[in-house]
Amino acid sequence: MSAIAPFDGFGLGLRRTHYADFLDGEVEVDFVEAISENYMVEGGKPLRVLEQVREKHPVILHGVSMSIGSAQGLDDDHLSRLRALADRIDPLWVSDHLCWTRTSAHNSHDLLPLPLTREALDAVCANIDRAQDALGRPMLFENPSSYLTFPEDEMAEWEFLSEMAQRTGCYLLLDINNVYVSAHNHGFSARDYIAGLPLDRVRQIHLAGHEPGEIIIDTHDRAVSGGVWELYADTIAQLGPVATMIERDDKIPPLAELLAELELARSLGRGNAGAIAA
Amino acid sequence: MTDLAQRQVAFLGAILDDEAPLPSGWGDERAPGLAIYRNNYRSSLVEALRSTFERTERLVGEDAFRRAAAHHCIMHPPVGWTLDLAGAGFAETCAELFARDPDVAELAALEWAMHEAFTARNTQPLTTAEFGAACAGFTERQWEGLKLKLVPDLRHVPATYDLVRLWTSLSASNTETEPDLTPLEGARCALVWREDERPVFVIRPAWEGTALASFRKGASFGEVCAALIGTLGEEAAIAEAGAMLARWVGEGLVERLDQ
Known part of the structure; x- marks a missing residue:
């Protein structure tokens, strides 16, 4: 399996409301991340738009439906369509989430948490091996945000991710907001979590907003919070330059607003920690 | 069925059905977290239907549409990997729920056909x-x-x-x-x-x-x-x-x- 070379840059998610901005203008991003499943279709406008955006920018394919933690294994149709899309788009890399979404009977279309057990780790690793073989490339997997833990948990999430990467050769997509959310919800240290990861396997960082509360909810519907920016600055100081993007999936503002937020990430990425206060 | 598979079936069952008991071994402290997953599941499906059936929603009104969409999700939980298919059969659901207003199911069928044609x-x-x-x-x-x-x-x-x-x-x-x-x-x-x-x-x-x-x-x-x-x-x-x-x-x- 080939390696994924580090890629240093700052990007945004491709959302329908911004299609015209990306097609008609010059958007100041180093890459664009597309939700894979939105383009795993037969034809029509979405595919044409993605191909045109690809002519201007490197593209990352980020999935939400692989269900890498499913005990029943992966969906053949999903895998073959993802392979076809990856062959067509030639992305920087293909990613999905450490989660499960479905059983053999139904699909939740939500990123559900896995028990952190040896059994779950074995199932995840077997599925990752199969996915990487089917795609002919290594993948990135994103740490999830979660709202409950399981009584049968046998290890910390960062230990699960570390062994998963070591056994399968996959890379990590580190979602700083998800670390922040889960750390609050489950009472662990976000900095311990990041320190426990194999940082040499991290190829991308996600930043997003959340809804504060007794249980923090990962909503992606607002600006990145101050606490997440601070955690990002600390992480970048350890990790060095790494592809970073802002994720906004609901209440999507004009592109200029997201580009301004991305500029803060650029500034922090250049080591200007004072940018948070500004 | 493995332990993991059994747990996933129990977890998803608890998400699909508000009345379902908590999975085995779970204390009440996990109920608030489960409620968030239940809400995420329901709201993402309803939003997917609202996006596909915009005019049907305008025809029946927001409250009636949300009730119909929630009913559809309960009676026909999604099976496939793509959320694009969540609206399959929604016209038939409308025919059942709005039996006195056949225009609703007719419009929903048209919007579904246009949704399929799009891609x-x-x-x-x-x-x-x-x-x-x-x-x-x-x-x-x-x-x-x-x-x-x-x-x-x-x-x-x-x-x-x-x-x-x-x-x-x-x-x-x-x-x-x-x-x-x-x-x-x-x-x-x-x-x-x-x-x-x-x-x-x-x-x-x-x-x-x-x-x-x-x-x-x-x-x-x-x-x-x-x-x-x-x-x-x-x-x-x-x-x-x-x-x-x-x-x-x-x-x-x-x-x-x-x-």
Whole structure:
């Protein structure tokens, strides 16, 4: 399996409301991340738009439906369509989430948490091996945000991710907001979590907003919070330059607003920690 | 079934059914977290349906639509990997829930057909010149045996209301007028396809939709004409079938000819 070379840059998610901005203008991003499943279709406008955006920018394919933690294994149709899309788009890399979404009977279309057990780790690793073989490339997997833990948990999430990467050769997509959310919800240290990861396997960082509360909810519907920016600055100081993007999936503002937020990430990425206060 | 598989079945069961007990071994402290997953599941499906059935929502109102969408998700939990298919069967759900207002199910069926057409396979239809060249010199027997491969985005749905007027009256910019529920005379249907990347539709006689379905199943032009004779009479059937074929070719609805 080939390696994924580090890629240093700052990007945004491709959302329908911004299609015209990306097609008609010059958007100041180093890459664009597309939700894979939105383009795993037969034809029509979405595919044409993605191909045109690809002519201007490197593209990352980020999935939400692989269900890498499913005990029943992966969906053949999903895998073959993802392979076809990856062959067509030639992305920087293909990613999905450490989660499960479905059983053999139904699909939740939500990123559900896995028990952190040896059994779950074995199932995840077997599925990752199969996915990487089917795609002919290594993948990135994103740490999830979660709202409950399981009584049968046998290890910390960062230990699960570390062994998963070591056994399968996959890379990590580190979602700083998800670390922040889960750390609050489950009472662990976000900095311990990041320190426990194999940082040499991290190829991308996600930043997003959340809804504060007794249980923090990962909503992606607002600006990145101050606490997440601070955690990002600390992480970048350890990790060095790494592809970073802002994720906004609901209440999507004009592109200029997201580009301004991305500029803060650029500034922090250049080591200007004072940018948070500004 | 492995332990992990059993736990996933129990977890998903608890998400799909608000009344389901907590999975085995879970204390009440996990209930608030489970409630968030339940809400995420329900709201993402309802939002997917709202996005696909915008005009149906305007027709019945937001509250009634949300109730119908929630009912659909409970009765027909999604199976496939793509959220795009969450609206499959929603027109039938509307037919059941709005039985006294058949316009609701009719509009929902139209919106679903347009949703499917939007991302159907790209194709290069026959031009009128290509069709003419391919058929030049056809014998009567060849015409009778002619089969059509229609473009993959083409669909048809029944129409008892003037769906063009209803569609226009429910546009996002048209907030002042009431929904236009003008009934159509005679048996009609709506043909739906994609034009310049946008789904479009026209109202046609119902027999045209029947003919479309027959061609899709592999019927020949002769067989379609024979079926039309029962509806239109022999002379009209031949003339109308020929006009329909010319119209479809002109509209870019024929991908290729098969013998």
